[in-house]
Amino acid sequence: VGCPLGEEAVDWCLYQLNGAAQFEVSEADIISTVEFNHTGELLATGDKGGRVVIFQREPESKNEPYSQGEYNVYSTFQSHEPEFDYLKSLEIEEKINKIKWLPQQNAAHSLLSTNDKTIKLWKITERDKRPEGYNLKDEEGKLKDLSTVTSLQVPVLKPMDLMVEVTPRRIFANGHTYHVNSISVNSDCETYMSADDLRINLWHLAITDRSFNIVDIKPANMEDLTEVITASEFHPHHCNLFVYSSSKGSLRLCDMRASALCDKHSKLFEEPEDPSNRSFFSEIISSVSDVKFSHSGRYMLTRDYLTVKVWDLNMETKPIETYQVHDYLRSKLCSLYENDCIFDKFECAWNGSDSVIMTGAYNNFFRMFDRNTKRDVTLEASRESSKPRAILKPRRVCVGGKRRKDDISVDSLDFTKKILHTAWHPTENIIAIAATNNLYIFQDKVNSEMH
Amino acid sequence: MLGKGLKRKLSDYEENMADLSSAFDSSRNLPYPLKRQLVLNMCLTKLQTYKMLVEPNLHRSVLIANTVRQIQEEMRQESSQQPINVCNGIASHSLSYPGIDSPGISLHLPSGSNQPESNCCSSWSGEGPIENSLLMVSDDDMSSAISSILKDLDFMEDISPPSCLAPAGDEPKLPENACLKPEVRQDLKGAECVFGSFEISNSTSYLKDLAIDDIFEDIDTSMYDSDFCSAPLMASRTPPTATEETLKTFPSCNSSSTTNIQICRPDLSELDHIMEILVGS
Numbered sequence: 001v002g003c004p005l006g007e008e009a010v011d012w013c014l015y016q017l018n019g020a021a022q023f024e025v026s027e028a029d030i031i032s033t034v035e036f037n038h039t040g041e042l043l044a045t046g047d048k049g050g051r052v053v054i055f056q057r058e059p060e061s062k063n064e065p066y067s068q069g070e071y072n073v074y075s076t077f078q079s080h081e082p083e084f085d086y087l088k089s090l091e092i093e094e095k096i097n098k099i100k101w102l103p104q105q106n107a108a109h110s111l112l113s114t115n116d117k118t119i120k121l122w123k124i125t126e127r128d129k130r131p132e133g134y135n136l137k138d139e140e141g142k143l144k145d146l147s148t149v150t151s152l153q154v155p156v157l158k159p160m161d162l163m164v165e166v167t168p169r170r171i172f173a174n175g176h177t178y179h180v181n182s183i184s185v186n187s188d189c190e191t192y193m194s195a196d197d198l199r200i201n202l203w204h205l206a207i208t209d210r211s212f213n214i215v216d217i218k219p220a221n222m223e224d225l226t227e228v229i230t231a232s233e234f235h236p237h238h239c240n241l242f243v244y245s246s247s248k249g250s251l252r253l254c255d256m257r258a259s260a261l262c263d264k265h266s267k268l269f270e271e272p273e274d275p276s277n278r279s280f281f282s283e284i285i286s287s288v289s290d291v292k293f294s295h296s297g298r299y300m301l302t303r304d305y306l307t308v309k310v311w312d313l314n315m316e317t318k319p320i321e322t323y324q325v326h327d328y329l330r331s332k333l334c335s336l337y338e339n340d341c342i343f344d345k346f347e348c349a350w351n352g353s354d355s356v357i358m359t360g361a362y363n364n365f366f367r368m369f370d371r372n373t374k375r376d377v378t379l380e381a382s383r384e385s386s387k388p389r390a391i392l393k394p395r396r397v398c399v400g401g402k403r404r405k406d407d408i409s410v411d412s413l414d415f416t417k418k419i420l421h422t423a424w425h426p427t428e429n430i431i432a433i434a435a436t437n438n439l440y441i442f443q444d445k446v447n448s449e450m451h
Numbered sequence: 452m453l454g455k456g457l458k459r460k461l462s463d464y465e466e467n468m469a470d471l472s473s474a475f476d477s478s479r480n481l482p483y484p485l486k487r488q489l490v491l492n493m494c495l496t497k498l499q500t501y502k503m504l505v506e507p508n509l510h511r512s513v514l515i516a517n518t519v520r521q522i523q524e525e526m527r528q529e530s531s532q533q534p535i536n537v538c539n540g541i542a543s544h545s546l547s548y549p550g551i552d553s554p555g556i557s558l559h560l561p562s563g564s565n566q567p568e569s570n571c572c573s574s575w576s577g578e579g580p581i582e583n584s585l586l587m588v589s590d591d592d593m594s595s596a597i598s599s600i601l602k603d604l605d606f607m608e609d610i611s612p613p614s615c616l617a618p619a620g621d622e623p624k625l626p627e628n629a630c631l632k633p634e635v636r637q638d639l640k641g642a643e644c645v646f647g648s649f650e651i652s653n654s655t656s657y658l659k660d661l662a663i664d665d666i667f668e669d670i671d672t673s674m675y676d677s678d679f680c681s682a683p684l685m686a687s688r689t690p691p692t693a694t695e696e697t698l699k700t701f702p703s704c705n706s707s708s709t710t711n712i713q714i715c716r717p718d719l720s721e722l723d724h725i726m727e728i729l730v731g732s
Contacts, residue, residue, distance in 0.1 A: 083724075084724070086725065086728065088506075089505065090505055090506050174731075178509060179509070197509045197510060198509075223598045225513055226513060226516075226517055226520075227513065228509055228510050228513050230510065247510060247513060247514055280486075280487065280490045280518060280521070280522065281490075281518070283514065283517055283518065283521070284514045284515075284518065287510075287514060331476055332476050333476070334472040334473075334475035334476045334489075334490065334493075335469070335472040335473055335475075335476050337472065337490075337493060338468055338469060338471075338472035338493055339469070340511075343508075343510075343511050343514070
């Protein structure tokens with residue numbers, strides 16, 4: 001299915017675009033997370049207003065070639081509401097920070113969604129049949145007059161319009177004092193972890209009143225605090241291993257078999273600083289905003305402000321690959337610090353075969369790096385530059401010197417248009433890009449033509 | 452300012468800072484101590500802004516505090532190497548952190564020195580906006596800024612309901628912050644031993660810093676006096692004064708104005724919410 005990844009250049013084209021035009025944006029509609037499920041059939045997005053929208057891919061049909069593989073809205077629900085913490089006089093935002101799908105174990109789908117404080121387990125079920133022919137009630141549910149019942153019948157299941165029901169099955173509350181930045185489902189499918197700035201908790205999916213604290217980096221004296229947890233993830237195959245990243249740019253691989261409290265890491269991945277690049281902002285830009293294991297489980301991908309790095313689990317001293325996302329910003333760090341853009345948290349993603357990595361940037365640009373060919377491309381997610389089915393044109397940022405037509409100069413970049421959240425289909429060349437309130441789904445041209 | 456940037460309130464101070472950071476980025480001739488001072492100013496401004504927020508972002512606060520510490524350490528090393536230092540430690544003025552809207556930024560030109568940079572000093576006397584924004588800050592003040600903001604965070608977190616933790620097993624919790632390298636700890640001890648009196652005076656609640664009467668002056672309380680008043684508790688967020696633009700909300704007003712709350716008939720859903728918290732369901 002799809003063209004062999006990494007062997008041919010992939011041409012991306014816009015498949016569909018969801019979301020209102022820019023001038024209608026309300027803050028609540030800003031997409032805050034995007035996640036495919038394990039088969040890629042479902043795509044979930046969360047927004048600042050606490051809503052989750054699930055898209056489902058239409059099954060292919062030979063009758064309608066153009067609607068194949070289209071992601072249509074499957075369900076929309078309000079996952080989190082704003083809360084007021086009366087003890088601290090704080091409002092808890094309803095923004096969905098992360099969504100993670102559980103592997104499907106029966107006909108229902110399940111996902112975890114979290115805001116800053118509370119994680120919820122949602123069950124999504126379909127109902128497309130309903131029983132008809134009850135003995136005691138009529139079609140509207142009213143009790144029948146028993147004198148009219150002369151024979152017994154067995155209710156029969158008849159098809160009805162598809163109804164998607166979403167119910168909250170578990171609410172994991174009061175586990176976190178600080179803001180939850182990541183959740184990760186374990187490969188054992190029984191437990192998951194949630195990480196905030198200073199602590200990581202391990203939960204059992206069926207138990208909501210108890211969690212185990214497995215990492216705690218809060219110092220006895222808060223004044224000694226110099227490092228926070230920024231992201232965490234379970235290993236895709238080894239249920240005892242997980243990694244967490246820090247604001248100092250380090251990764252810690254922990255083994256839950258070693259001890260109950262994993263403050264001592266099994267492996268510490270850290271790259272010594274390049275003295276030639278040293279600046280006042282070195283530490284800030286080294287803060288890791290996202291960490292993802294490769295599908296193989298052999299590598300980790302990290303994103304810091306200016307680069308994405310691939311780490312081999314067997315080598316702690318430095319990453320095996322480093323890719324520059326937007327190095328032209330290195331000379332603009334002070335301005336980016338001043339307007340807080342330097343704190344933007346970009347996510348990163350692997351493709352299904354771990355051969356290409358992707359991450360977002362500014363000006364609605366996103367970047368892809370092919371690990372085998374070492375080629376990289378910059379693409380743009382915007383209405384103007386994406387006509388449906390037309391191939392996306394690579395973009396270029398020029399840093400002075402020769403300027404080609406259609407190049408954008410660094411000073412013209414729009415820093416309010418940031419692509420923080422991206423997701424890659426688990427097996428195919430389909431990507432979901434969140435640009436403010438818009439969800440772009442791009443497909444590989446070859447892929448879409450083959451269907 | 453870069454490109455289209457973020458929409459921002461136009462205040463003199465902010466425009467000034469934007470110009471300065473552009474100057475920092477584009478100018479190669481800016482002397483290092485000046486750059487450093489500029490970054491330090493920005494850091495302290497941000498920390499001060501965060502201090503006024505109800506819930507500062509811990510991640511950012513830590514990153515900024517680390518940057519301040521780093522600069523502080525560098526300046527300290529320089530001052531220990533050379534007895535007379537232009538840009539460091541001369542706290543002849545009482546400290547004034549530039550607030551978001553405060554018009555007066557203290558002006559202080561570095562007066563003559565034995566520094567090699569002294570040539571640069573005289574040469575940039577003509578560069579108006581940059582030199583006018585130099586802020587003389589002492590080590591004590593920097594340290595207190597960091598400590599007070601981190602202390603604030605600790606204070607806030609300590610009054611949270613206890614998290615439901617199962618016993619963490621056999622392993623005793625490590626007393627040391629495992630992430631902090633030993634040599635850095637020793638350096639910081641020097642920085643933080645000045646916290647002493649500052650910890651007490653820099654109160655852990657911004658409420659004490661502000662005159663309580665000032666907060667309530669401009670708020671229209673007529674709605675609180677009526678029977679139907681559940682909504683206004685949350686709705687009265689319009690910031691009457693400029694400084695309050697930086698405050699996310701006025702929860703302190705709500706909690707302090709207990710008499711007002713008693714007058715109001717709380718919404719049923721709010722009661723439910725409170726009950727949920729108490730019962731822990």
